[in-house]
Amino acid sequence: MKHGRMRQGLHNPLYWVVGTLAVALLPQLPSMAPHLVAITLLPIAWRTLAELRGWKPLPTLLRLGITLATLVVLVGTYGNLLGRRAAVGLLSLMLALKLLETYRARDARVVASLSLFLCATQFLFSQGMLMVVYGATCMTGALAAFALIARREAFAVTARPAPTGRGLLGELSFGSRLMALAVPLGLALFLLFPRWGSPLWGVPERSLDARTGLSDSMTPGTIQALFMDDSPAFRADFRTGLPARRDLYWRGPVLWNFDGRQWQTDFYGRRIEADTLPDAAEAPYVYEVQLEPHERHWLFALDYPAIKPPQAQRLTVDYQLMTRRGITRLTVYEMASDPDFIDSPDLRQTFRQRALQLPEAFNPRTRELMAGWRAEANSDADLVRRALAHFNQENFRYTLNPPLLSRHSVDEFLFDTREGFCEHYASTFTIMMRMAGIPARVVTGYQGGWYNELGNYVLVRQSDAHAWSEVWLAGVGWTRIDPTAAVAPSRVERGAIDALGERRFLLDYEWLREVRNGFDWLNRAWNDWVIAFDAARQSSLLGFMGVERLSARTLVALLAGAMGVVALLLLPWLLRLGRHRERDPVVRLWHRFLQRLHRAGVPVTVSMGPLEVAGATAGHAGIDPDEVKRITGGYLNLRYASDVQGRDVLIRDLKRFRVGRPS
């Protein structure tokens, strides 16, 4: 491809290559550091400008220097190049830099192909429905680029400009048509390519961006950050009746240890298996949870989980459902819950100690207050009620923007600022209880959810994250107390967004949330049909036909069969692609006649007239010159002369014609 030849507007493959790369980069950019984004976008901009202005390529040494410098910056940013993000970052950067030297068809092809690879790597991070659109867009662009490059190359030797095709829409429709051709094959591969029960290679546990979900620690602001995130956490499909919204407490990490600032899970709490479980058969709520990957170790369930799903490694003594590996893919499990179950009628000494532990020399004012209350209270339950009433009656506010707290955070919150989010209330309440000698702990998880009527399921978003307390009371065991509900009852009745009554971001409107929640039904269907299609579902693919289990070998055989069928079905269409169907049978037969000649090695083309065709066949073995003369003469007469006789004879002759048949 000559330098000056590439400038021809939309028919310039370079723009398509650049466009494809840009689209392929899109989902990658938000998770990259800003300076890396800049380094990625600069070469793209330079190359586009160079094409528009006709700039010469940069000198080789300069390009080499830029590449090395970029590598240094990349390693400096990520520390190493081993993680998924770092590796994909490397790919993105190098691909963008490759544009600097993309002046020939070969390089353009490499960039377009690797853009497709980059597009494929994005599926490591997300498999949502939007990714299909994204993948299809990349693919269309790349296919159009490939077509343009190929066309240009084919015409490079003729010193003629390549045919321009049918403009933007033509190029796009060409790409989409090719993709449509691949759909049946893709479907067969998706359904039938043998899947393994576990991933082929270990995916590093913390390889995602560690941005989603609850963690094993809580500081002021932890849940607040989640509150801004509207991505789905999980969906629950109830087999039984739906609990009331205020009872939808989805249990997650249970936090025991407080160091004055931060709450953390407990070693024993995480390690010790629960000794009693509610009776699953008696549980009033049975449901299936479809948990989005969140890279942590928790499965979520309503209080109290009665089943230990196969994915969970442990159902702990504080009723956390913990997995061994971080959850990096969509996880579906059956769950049953019994809210009336009594957790730990007797509290073991170890746990009592842990549930009362507090750092010394913090929050003296609260300590004093609690000592007073303790003296006045008749029972633990009384004290709990008093504390809740205190939150309810005093001037406490539920807000997203609480003032910052310093060392004696509980004191400051309780006596001075009185503004906080659920984590402030849960934390403060728990500490107050501990000061009063009542065993207490913080539970984090999700509260509420959006009931989707279309799909009859409850959608829980990250923004539903919540923290509450549990206190141990003699006779009733661990009891859930939600101090936030005492401050802002609408938090549990209608959700945190309603309770706050303020917009979280610019486009945070009620109707928009409703629309999005409604659309989530599609996402769930996608999850259900595509993402959750795993080895187990695959092996029972033919269950409806009575085949219990498909072995890998059967799957491969089926796949081969399906591919064969698809190929057979598409072949005639493929062969006809780009040729319009001729109406007149004579002309159709004539084209077949030309094809037969062509296959026999006669250099005929569709641009040849009948006489030229006759001339071209002269001297070819296996072709009867008289027959050809009769056919071409007949065709010439029929198509171009004024008499219309001999049509039937010509049709017969054309049908009868074969190359190589001894006449």
Next chain:
Amino acid sequence: MTTAPTTLGVTDSPANSDEARRARLAEAIGTVNGILLGKERQVQLAFSCLLARGHLLIEDLPGVGKTTLAHALATVLGADYQRIQFTSDLMPADILGVSIYRRDKEAFEFHPGPIFADVVLADEVNRATPKTQSALLEAMAEGQVTIEGSTHALPDPFFVIATQNPLDLVGTYPLPDSQLDRFLLSISLGFPDPEVERELLVSEDRSRVLARTAPVLSPRDVLDLQETCAQLHVSDALLAYVQALLAETRNSRWFDIGLSPRAGLALLRCARAHAFLEQRDFVAPEDIKAVFPGLARHRMTVSHGLEASVEDQVDGLLAQVALP
């Protein structure tokens, strides 16, 4: 083909019959081929141009037989033949003629210029000034000459053969596109094949052969033949092909500007004549393809920025357009 009475209403005498005319035409072509050796294609195109009532432009180097061809054509046509050597000081009156005052008659008398001939050879047409060129080209287009208010009809048939040297462009005035359009076909003769050249070297001088060549066709014959050619059948399929070709020439990947509708009409006219020479009573796609390069060559310029010649582009275009 059956002998149909000509439209001119001439009685069907043996010498005037269609068949006899065809025989004479064949003989005329044979004679010209006997003079201009090894150029059958060009001779056929020249006759096509003549029968299609067009004018011929020959672009080639000096000495390859341009004049011989023109002279041979004029001779076999039995026509009045004039040769005008175009130079930069040639004036329109030198071509068209002048009116001179005659004292004895006390009136102006028109002295027709060399253009008043059946066959005119305009040699090196691009050497004359545009003014002179346009005088010739206007006469070609109108079939008449107007001098000082009086109109003088040019003879019919009227056949102009112009030549120009495509390489030696110093001191020339290239013909503008609008005037090139007046020429139906442009051909180039090219160097002869080695065998032909050998024959040329050993055989008698061409001018002497010309000198003893007798006319074969009469101008009347030419008119009749032109009439017959115009009647040839053109099928819908062929029209579709012509349209496809014209449309393709307008695609900017080949040429700057495509062929005009007028050029399309000329293409059909020329193809008809070519088909007639091929002894057909209908036009075949091959006729179109045979005359198309000659028709397109001087009318087109290659798209800007391409290093192809018009001939390459025409060949590519013909190979690209499928027969409908």
